[in-house]
Amino acid sequence: MIFAASPSWNPIIDLQEMWSFPFMVNAFRAGTIVAVLAGVMGWFMVLRRQSFAGHTLSLIGFPGAAGAVLIGVAASYGYFAFCLAGALVIAALPRAGPGGYSEESAVTGTVQSFALACGFLFVALYKGFLNGINALLFGNFLGISTGQVTLLGVVAALSLAALAVIGRPLAFASIDPDVATARNVPVRALSVAFLVLLGAATAEASQITGTLLVFALLVMPAATAQALTARPGRALALTVTIGLLVTWLGLSVAYYTPFPVGFFVTSFAFAGYVAAQGVRHTRSRWRAGTTEVSPTPTWTAP
Amino acid sequence: MIWPSFLVNALLAGTAIAAAAGLVGYFVVLRAQVFTGDALSHVAFTGALAALALGVDERFGLFAATIGVGVALGALGGRGRADDVVIGSVFAWILGLGVFFLTLYTTTNSAGNGNAGVNVLFGSIFGLNRSEAVTAVVVAAVIAAGMVTIARPLLFASIDNAVAAARGIPVRMLGYVFLALVGAAAAEASQAVGALLLLGLLAAPAGTAQRLTTRPYSALLISAGLAVGEMWAGLALSYTVPALPPSFAILAVATGGYALALLSTRRRRSATRSVEASGLSSKVNH
Numbered sequence: 001m002i003f004a005a006s007p008s009w010n011p012i013i014d015l016q017e018m019w020s021f022p023f024m025v026n027a028f029r030a031g032t033i034v035a036v037l038a039g040v041m042g043w044f045m046v047l048r049r050q051s052f053a054g055h056t057l058s059l060i061g062f063p064g065a066a067g068a069v070l071i072g073v074a075a076s077y078g079y080f081a082f083c084l085a086g087a088l089v090i091a092a093l094p095r096a097g098p099g100g101y102s103e104e105s106a107v108t109g110t111v112q113s114f115a116l117a118c119g120f121l122f123v124a125l126y127k128g129f130l131n132g133i134n135a136l137l138f139g140n141f142l143g144i145s146t147g148q149v150t151l152l153g154v155v156a157a158l159s160l161a162a163l164a165v166i167g168r169p170l171a172f173a174s175i176d177p178d179v180a181t182a183r184n185v186p187v188r189a190l191s192v193a194f195l196v197l198l199g200a201a202t203a204e205a206s207q208i209t210g211t212l213l214v215f216a217l218l219v220m221p222a223a224t225a226q227a228l229t230a231r232p233g234r235a236l237a238l239t240v241t242i243g244l245l246v247t248w249l250g251l252s253v254a255y256y257t258p259f260p261v262g263f264f265v266t267s268f269a270f271a272g273y274v275a276a277q278g279v280r281h282t283r284s285r286w287r288a289g290t291t292e293v294s295p296t297p298t299w300t301a302p
Numbered sequence: 303m304i305w306p307s308f309l310v311n312a313l314l315a316g317t318a319i320a321a322a323a324g325l326v327g328y329f330v331v332l333r334a335q336v337f338t339g340d341a342l343s344h345v346a347f348t349g350a351l352a353a354l355a356l357g358v359d360e361r362f363g364l365f366a367a368t369i370g371v372g373v374a375l376g377a378l379g380g381r382g383r384a385d386d387v388v389i390g391s392v393f394a395w396i397l398g399l400g401v402f403f404l405t406l407y408t409t410t411n412s413a414g415n416g417n418a419g420v421n422v423l424f425g426s427i428f429g430l431n432r433s434e435a436v437t438a439v440v441v442a443a444v445i446a447a448g449m450v451t452i453a454r455p456l457l458f459a460s461i462d463n464a465v466a467a468a469r470g471i472p473v474r475m476l477g478y479v480f481l482a483l484v485g486a487a488a489a490e491a492s493q494a495v496g497a498l499l500l501l502g503l504l505a506a507p508a509g510t511a512q513r514l515t516t517r518p519y520s521a522l523l524i525s526a527g528l529a530v531g532e533m534w535a536g537l538a539l540s541y542t543v544p545a546l547p548p549s550f551a552i553l554a555v556a557t558g559g560y561a562l563a564l565l566s567t568r569r570r571r572s573a574t575r576s577v578e579a580s581g582l583s584s585k586v587n588h
Contacts, residue, residue: 003372006412006588045386051337051387051390052336052337052340055340055390071424074517080571082401105334105336105337105505106331106505106506106508106512106560107509107560108335108336108507109336109339109340109501109502109504109505109509110501110505110506110556110557110560111508111557112340112501113499113501113502113503113505113506113553113557114497114502114553114554114557116424116498116499117424117495117499117502117549117550117554118550119524120423120424120496120498120499120547120549120550121550122547123544124547124550125545133420134404134419137423138401138404165373167377194410201409206320212344212397213394213398213401215390215393215394216391216394216395216397216398219387219391219394219396220390220395221389223387223390223391258403258405258409259401259402259406260401260402260405260525262397262398262401263398263399263401263402263405264398265398266395266397266398266399267395267398267399270391270392270395270396270398273391
């Protein structure tokens with residue numbers, strides 16, 4: 001932050017002071033929208049074990065935004081165009097079986113690096129933009145306009161509505177794709193739809209947290225919640241709550257310190273995750289003695 | 303023609319770094335640990351900036367962070383392979399920490415290099431001096447020697463972990479040694495192409511090599527060779543077209559090579575693993 005106000009430690013006065021600035025109000029509005037959307041999407045992402053795809057989508061936003069700035073368009077359009085296109089490309093790639101995982105991840109890794117390299121090229125071509133590169137990568141909540149908040153809200157509402165429609169079959173297809181296929185659930189179509197929604201959510205969140213930190217909002221609240229409870233409904237509610245708390249806290253602390261919001265959001269989220277893991281461990285030791293019960297599905301090697 | 307010294311340094315360091323990255327990258331891809339490589343790339347960023355903020359040599363922070371975290375990830379995930387969500391959470395936070403150090407560095411050293419963050423993220427291979435280049439070569443040689451030493455048992459353990467363990471290969475130990483080597487290679491590669499792009503240097507040549515041959519040792523050599531060739535081509539491209547940053551040029555060549563390999567070879571991925579596995583276990587039987 002440019003100026004470092006000091007808090008009075010009275011939450012009501014502090015909130016009033018922060019919200020007397022329109023940019024802070026917009027930052028809180030945008031942060032709230034983003035936290036809810038990213039939380040819900042992240043819950044499905046962790047359930048479907050698609051964190052690598054989610055991460056790729058978040059990185060693809062960087063060349064999008066840098067390219068948009070280079071040709072003189074608002075960065076928002078760049079984020080959406082690239083993240084949605086990236087989601088479609090990932091969806092179009094053949095979904096690898098257990099044996100093909102290594103190649104799939106090699107392709108994803110290469111595409112990620114190339115996307116970042118392109119972003120760097122755009123930034124290098126657009127001279128005098130070197131300071132903006134940090135805002136693109138690590139987020140900036142100072143310059144969010146009311147128009148941007150509206151756009152974020154509309155996209156979030158549409159994405160959540162779409163997710164509400166496909167939510168039940170998607171959860172089914174995520175937990176047991178074979179049985180779901182046997183019951184005529186359109187597993188493939190659901191997977192494409194989910195990736196597109198994930199792309200939209202990533203594009204949204206990137207504008208607040210930056211492309212490198214968006215992943216924190218996607219993965220950490222969901223992972224924390226799933227470590228604490230195995231029940232889907234409760235975990236989803238918990239995910240959104242954690243996301244909101246972390247974002248609000250992060251914004252408030254960043255307002256009073258010279259350090260960027262991304263640092264605080266990720267730190268709070270990570271502290272929550274570590275605490276949840278601790279709770280889970282003590283709980284399972286109480287309950288089952290020696291064998292550890294793990295509520296989250298862990299990725300098993302092919 | 304006399305080559306400018308920055309180009310000689312870049313070629314010297316680039317060649318060694320690319321060879322090490324190609325060797326390590328082959329196993330990273332084979333063991334499906336690309337996500338680990340990805341996490342390390344973020345750790346490299348934070349390590350380097352932490353060192354800068356504390357006033358220590360940048361490379362010290364780089365190596366300490368990547369090797370330490372590489373081994374720690376193996377321990378966290380158990381069985382030497384870390385789990386996606388654990389890695390995801392850890393590296394998201396590590397990046398946040400990196401931003402903190404970046405701010406600390408740029409605000410406390412107002413006279414310091416304002417582009418430090420960008421250089422760490424995207425590399426500055428043309429900015430290496432001779433002693434840095436020589437150090438990079440020495441470290442790369444150590445990594446390559448280590449990789450060649452453990453290549454055979456590691457290959458066995460990567461393809462069939464259970465059988466390898468049953469035959470008395472120290473699978474767990476190998477996993478840790480390998481992750482430490484990946485960490486060192488990541489630190490090396492981030493000096494060439496930057497912390498954010500080192501994954502491409504690890505994954506692209508290795509993925510290409512796996513496409514071109516099913517024989518593991520040939521693939522290992524092809525991977526290293528390709529990485530070196532792509533490094534040279536990228537440096538040459540960036541030198542002749544100054545508008546292209548070197549790290550972009552290297553990544554562009556590597557990605558292009560992989561895309562060509564993907565397009566020109568027919569899909570044979572399902573056959574690959576069974577052929578490799580049976581070929582290796584029959585060799586071990588003798």
